Amino acid sequence: MSWELATVVIGGFATLAIYSFLVRENPFYRFFEHLFIGIAAGFFPILVFKNFLWPKVFEPMFGFTVVTFPDGTTSAPYEPLNLLFLLPIGFGMLYYTLYSRRYSWLAKLVIGFSLGYSGGLAFKGFFAEMVPQLTGSFRSLAVFADGSFQLFATVENWIFLITLLSVMYYFFFTFRFASESAKGVSVTGRWLMMICFGAFFGSTVMARMALLVERLQFLILDWSEAMGSLVV
């Protein structure tokens, strides 16, 4: 049996095992559930080591990237500055001092560093993301194109504005206007959000169904063909 064929056959059994939960919980489902969790947990560290730590850090640091030719010459001289990788590695390893009661304070240095750079990135990212959205919300309430009035685009912009203002008002908790019209704005905001949640729910159903369709395609087309070739 080829490797590809084995992958398809096992994949089919795994899919059926996971779907067997729809009938009832059973040992077949439990086994594949644990197998999946184990593979997912093991896959990421191996990939990071294979694709990042080894080729980008350890290989250059140990000088494995330097090729020695038969005549004794090398492709490039060893770069001793690569040993500087040891500094961030050592700093990062301080995270593990969490397991020591005496030295656990050292981990706070790493956590503080991580929080600092994450905060800085988030701050910069927020403005890069939100400013275009903010300016994008300033829209013409009477749209003209090529000298003619665009009814559809105008209505669209009005709906956008009404939704934006009423939903913002709904979440405005500092003080409230007690008038009926202010309550009406708040209720409108709530109803518009309900419509939005309905759209969210519809798209969630669509995504789940897409997953089902893909698995059924796999079972009906690929897996059945693979099983057929095994039987024959």
Next chain:
Amino acid sequence: MHSFERQIIYLLVMLVVSIPIVMKQSMKPAKMKSADTLFQMIEGLPVDHSGGAPEEIALLALDFGPNTKAENEPQAEVVIEHLLRKRIPFALLTLYAPGEGFLTSIPERVIERLQKEDPGVRYEYGRDWVNLGYRPGQALFIQTLAKSKDLRSELKKDVFGSPLKDIPLFQNIKTIRQIHFLAEFTGLVGIFDFYVQFFQQDGFVPLFGHGCTSITIPEAYIYLDSGQLNGLLEGIAGAAWYSKLLKDAFPKRPNDDALVTNTALGVAHLVIIFLIFVGNIREGYRWFVESHRHGGDAV
């Protein structure tokens, strides 16, 4: 609802959805305006016929794994196919570790299909596309990439360990200013955000296309509406419409799975709507009977 009834519903949905897949039936997909825009955008990208090293390339981020493969894979396939047909060189990478396998399998599958359609056509790794593999670091990586004055020394090697300075596609590529088109396919809004936030250099932002899952469509629309996105593929439906556009542009092209998947999805929707309808009628009838019974008792 009884467990037995639930199981019947699961079975019914599975059986009905299987029909288009078994029969390989596809219906014309609904028109998707944002997919149209993305198609026209790629059509408008400059094509270099000189045969030399390109001055501009496209960058495709396949940030999805098996969990959203159902929707993101057909999207990535149609865009990669379009770029290959147009001879627009592109680089592939992923910030999401489980996505690495797709960087190899999707272009290989698309090229196999294109060569079956036209046996004379040839695509060469290193000239038409490059696989940069999985890149850790997420936001930090994107920011470093965006600020880099020499992408070749920043990215160093492709997934096979070949130095980028030896790869023709990267000969003239120095900064992200030479990336005229960026496409990102993911179901993870967090990763998508990193590109929106950091993939820019001194006011330069490439044309940006995005393939999202159905769940993240409402969030993706925010970016499309504000102009941060130039084109969008909305779940399977977006991929199916894009596939139809490719078929129109290249009549020899056979139908792909996206159209069948979209038809099966449409059938699934009809079943769900039908079940919601039936469930509500049943509950309404139950409420009616219960309320009349209590009313009768009271009298």
